[in-house]
Amino acid sequence: MKKILAVTCFYLLILSAAHAQNFNFGAITYDDYEFNKKSIDSNANAVVLKEYGTAALQLDDATGRLLLIFDYHVKIKIYNKEGFKQANIVIPTYKDDSREELVQDLKASTFNYVDNKFVETVMDKKAVFTENRSKYTSLTKFTLPNIKDGSIIEYSYRLVSPNYFNFKTWEFQSDIPKVHSEYVAYIPGNYTYNVTLRGFYKLSDQKAELSRECLRLNGVPIDCSKMTYVMKNVPAFLEEDYMTAPSNFKSAVYFELSDILMTNGSKQNFTKAWKDIDYELTSDKNFGSHMKRKDVFKDLLPSILQNTTDDLSKAKAIYNYIKKQIKWNNYYGKYSEENIKTVLESRSGNAAGVNLSLIAALSAADLDAEAVIISTRENGTVNKLYPIISDFNYVVAKVNIGDKSYLLDATEPLLPFGLLPLRCINDQGRVINLKKPSYWIDLKAGQKSTTNYILNGKLNADGKITGTITTTTLGYAAFNKRKEIKKYNSPDEYVEKLDAELAKISITKQEILNIDSVEKPLTEIYEVEFAAHDGMGKDLLYINPFFISRISKNPFNLNERTYPVDLGAASDERISIIITLPGNYQLQEKPQDLAIGLPLSGGRYLLQTTLTDNNLVLSQVLQFNKAIYAPEEYPYLKEFYSKIIQNQKTDLLLKKAN
Incomplete structure (x- = not known):
């Protein structure tokens, strides 16, 4: 399902012009209007006739920061009322305390064939609004006007992002079929990205070309590799019951920054070894430090363990105590939001706060307890080729008793000992031990x-x-x-x-x-x-x-x-x-x-x-x-x-x- 396409972008030979494959906005043809959906999917309610995207790094002269510039352009044929929902557009943008992504240069039009000619209805800019979904996510929303059976809609926009660690992902598949989907990434020659193709379908075309002096850093001109990825006649991705995250299976191309060769000759590595991740986690105040706080439970253990007779009964008693004592606040996370004392005093915490407290309590009882960082089912599977800590969004406990191991999640009071919630049953997790190297473990249901x-x-x-x-x-x-x-x-x-x-x-x-x-x-x-x-x-x-x-x-x-x-x-x-x-x-x-x-x-x-x-x-x-x-x-x-x-x-x- 995953294929590594390229790991470096240094040695490319062919000179190319930028944005050569884009198409003109508003150039609707009779062939577009008459496109027979039977050639791709007779059941389709709408079809992407063509979509084109580019991504490139650009230096912001005002701030001196590098920005990722992503341009998107698409043309869609709508066949019936079931396809009208394709005219409702949502563009997610992300932000933190100091930086945020911005949507710019947005334009959108609907084209209807009336009296043997195409009539364009331009979307009013007032139809665009922004919804704050969370502290870190905003949604830019708009609906194209005058939609009818047979309408062709077209829109384009630019996304300006401060986040260039993950070059913009391109999904070839969506909920409707696509005739032509093309993505061009301009990657500076001193930047190395791991490029991964996910999904069932193969690329129709892939090219690597050279774009001269696409970027200037500290007065030094940088050549870029122009990476073109094309997929034609792409079937719709239809979601059905009993599946994990759609992102695991949609045909798409992903980029992860590996390293940067600085203009002074030094190299900054972004892809780390697991031993580096182990050290970061075990020394982090909201992860490893939380696990180490056995002293917090010293005075509590006698009453918790008063009726226990062996290690298994001790583990069950501690598990039941944490389930009862600390209420999950319904937030995920691999890092605790608060220190362990605050979690216990407030009797509330995110998933990490609850389960890292469980690990500390188990360790205080001299039980062999470890942490397991995982990606939940809706978050997708993790990349095992190289460690990417951002892939993980949750943590559970693992306790080893005799020759058996038990995976525990104390966020759900109604779960029996040794049974993880289904949201955690997702491929493999990484076991983090305070003293030993980390390792992979299968995440399987403990009971049927x-x-x-x-x-x-x-x-x-x-x-x-x-x-x-x-x-x-x-x-x-x-x-x-x-x-x-x-x-x-x-x-x-x-x-x-x-x-x-x-x-x-x-x-x-x-x-x-x-x-x-x-x-x-x-x-x-x-x-x-x-x-x-x-x-x-x-x-x-x-x-x-x-x-x-x-x-x-x-x-x-x-x-x-x-x-x-x-x-x-x-x-x-x-x-x-x-x-x-x-x-x-x-x-x-x-x-x-x-x-x-x-x-x-x-x-x-x-x-x-x-x-x-x-x-x-x-x-x-x-x-x-x-x-x-x-x-x-x-x-x-x-x-x-x-x-x-x-x-x-x-x-x-x-x-x-x-």
């Missing part, structure tokens, strides 16, 4: 998601079925259910909402066990009542047996998926329904008994229905034995769900025997 449903009921003379549904959940299924219950003021309020959502089932009595005992299975016991469907007469009864956890929609609908299906964890769901019937009934129709599986023991679905001694018994098993399925397994998953859904459309038909 398990759900068992059992219905014991009876069919009454009035055609109603009464009985008890007992649901038992473990792992992530229990965690998610506990979080849902805790959203309400009480379990009773949760059950009231559940009863209202179950249109055909009435809950008459309930009991929920182990809501707060997270190391135990969560058990829900509901006495229920629901009607069997009356057929043509009282001797015929139709019953839909899939009223528990019915699958009505296939989560996999793409013709082709070029990225993995990532469930986060393996899962096991079992449903057992036993209904006692009055008198003698015969089973006239039923869903087909199924036993289907995924290749390489990836999962299975079993369904069996029997009628014996007036007991109607339905047994159903749905298992996914892996957390991640490769793109080539996608057609099997799609067909697997399709067969289940089709089979669950069939009711049971019972006929009373004479």
Whole structure:
């Protein structure tokens, strides 16, 4: 999925003119208007006809600072109302206390074909506004005017950025297909960038040329390498369920600054070795210093550990203490926002504040505890070719007991010991030890998601079925259910909402066990009542047996998926329904008994229905034995769900025997 295209930009031979491949604004042609989307994607609601971007370093004469200048220009054909959203543009910009990115030279127009000619509607500059999304992010927003079926929109802008460590990323893929996407980066000869291509699709063209004296530093002219990247007929990137960050899989080119050769002959390195990162982290006051503060817990440990007998029980007691004592403020971070004393006194902290405190407490109990820096699922995977500390946005704890290791995150009170939240299950993390070199560790779910449903009921003379549904959940299924219950003021309020959502089932009595005992299975016991469907007469009864956890929609609908299906964890769901019937009934129709599986023991679905001694018994098993399925397994998953859904459309038909 990732390919290194180039690591240095020094030796290039061909002279080229700057910006030679851009296109004129407003030069709309009849071919643009008549472009047949079937040539790229017959289902497209809009198509990028052409987009072009350039990025170059420029010296700001007023401040003497280097700036990254990024120019963007795009032309889009809109086919229908579903494509109108392409006219709503959002440009994110980033800032800190002293520097910020700026959007300049913005222009935008809509072109409609009226009376055999193109009519341009220029966007009013008053339509542009800025939204402050956070302390560090602003959004420049605008909507192009006069959008109709068949409109062509065009806009361009310049982004001026003080951040040249990451040369502007270029995404060849977006949510609509592109006919032509081209990016040109002018990289000074004394700057070395690591250039990475991500994604499934290959470049249509790539060129390296020379641009003379593109930059002057301290009076010294600097030649640039002109790097051109072209991709044609690029399919849309369609997001679907069960995936990590789209940035992991979209075809795009990324730049990371490696080093700069200064005009005085010295070299400044930006790409560091892990030993340098280890030292930075372990000596940082908001990371390593936090881990070292075992003294803070010296007086607290006797009461925390009073009922423990071994290292595992000590670790669990400390983990439960931190979960209860420090509330997560819902902010991520690999550095604590406050020192450890402040975190404990305020009983609040970001993810790092909570979990680095956990590590310090575990270490104070003479347990072998380490930190693990990770990138959360929505943040994307980290680059393992060379360390980039900014790739990581979170930290969890690792405790080693005997020959076993446990990954812990104390931000979630409803998580059992040894189970990370799914947001943390993302490829690999880097283990940071105060005394040893760091190393990689796989981030995998500590438990699978398990759900068992059992219905014991009876069919009454009035055609109603009464009985008890007992649901038992473990792992992530229990965690998610506990979080849902805790959203309400009480379990009773949760059950009231559940009863209202179950249109055909009435809950008459309930009991929920182990809501707060997270190391135990969560058990829900509901006495229920629901009607069997009356057929043509009282001797015929139709019953839909899939009223528990019915699958009505296939989560996999793409013709082709070029990225993995990532469930986060393996899962096991079992449903057992036993209904006692009055008198003698015969089973006239039923869903087909199924036993289907995924290749390489990836999962299975079993369904069996029997009628014996007036007991109607339905047994159903749905298992996914892996957390991640490769793109080539996608057609099997799609067909697997399709067969289940089709089979669950069939009711049971019972006929009373004479």
